[in-house]
Amino acid sequence: METPLLQFEIFTADLMNIADIEILELLTQVYVSGGFTKPVEAVALFEPSEVRKRGILICAHEKQFSKLAGMVIVVPPDSAYLRMAGKNEAELHLLGVKQEYQRQGLGRKLVEAAVESATCSGYSKIILWTQLSMNSAQKLYESAGFLHIGNMERNGRDFKVYERTICS
Template sequence: MPYAPAPIAVSSIATQADADAFRVLNEEWISGLFTLEEADRAVLGDPFGRIVDPGGDVLLARTTGADAVVGCVALLAYPDAVFELAKMAVAPAAQGRGIGRRLVGAAIDRARVLGAAQVFLGTNSKLGPAIHLYEDAGFVRIPRDRLPVADYYARADVLMKLM
C-alpha cells in the first residue's frame, strides 16, 4: 500500500505549548546552520508579546489527529501595513511533504486578512529549497537598500518582497 502522509491543519498560535513548539522548531534549525542572534531570542522567547500583540500572527502546522506541531511561520507587523514572513521551520522528520508550501500560502493569505500592503522576508543563500519555495509563491529578490526595515539579520543575504 502506498504511503499517504497524514493530513495537515494550519492554525494560529493559541497556547504556551504552541509558543514552546515555535521556539524549539526555530532554535533547532537556526543554531544548526547559523548563530542564534539576540533578535531571534527575543522573538522566539515571547511570540505573543513580540509578534501577536503588535498585530502579527504565528501559524502552526499540525498533523491532524496526532496534534503534533510539525511546522511554523510568523508574520511580524511593521508600520504602514508592512509584514515580514519570518521564522519558518518544518521539523526534519516532516520535510518533503509540502508543509512549507502550505505554511507560506497560509501566511500570505493571513497577511492579506491582516491588511498587508507589503510582505517581505530575508533568508540565506544556503537555504536553496526555501528560496525556491518563496519564488514559487511570488516573492522576488530585492537589494538591501529596498528592505522596508533597518537593522536586519546579519545572516540574511537574500532579501525578497512579495509581488
C-alpha cells in the same frame, strides 16, 4: 507496506494552545541544528514569549501524533519587531518546518496561509529575508511569487531580500 500520509492542519496560534517548549524545539531544530543560527544567539532570538510578540504565529499541526510540525510569523506594520517593511507592509519571520515533516509541501502551505493572512489584513506588500545558504527556502519563496530585490548583511551574515506585492 505503504507509509500512511500525514495530515496537517494550519491555524493561528491563538486558536490552539501551543506550548512554549514546542516553539522553542521547532526553531532550535530548524535553525540551530540546521546550522543557520549559533546556539548563543538562539537564546534571545527564539525565546517563546518574544517570538509570540512579533506578530501572528501561523502553525502547522500534525494530526496523528498531535505535534507542532512547522510555523511562520506574519509581522504587522505596527510591531516593534518589524525590521524592513514600510507603512501597510508586513514581514515574514522564522519560517520553519521540522525535519521529519519536510518535503511534504508544508512550507508552501505555511507561506500561502501567511500571504492569505496579510491579504485579509489589507497589507500591500510582504517583505522577508533568508540566508544565502537557504536554497530550498529561496526556491519556495520564488515559486510563491516573491521577487528577489537585493541582498543585505546583518550580524555578520549575508541575506537575500524578497518581496511580494499583495494588494494594489
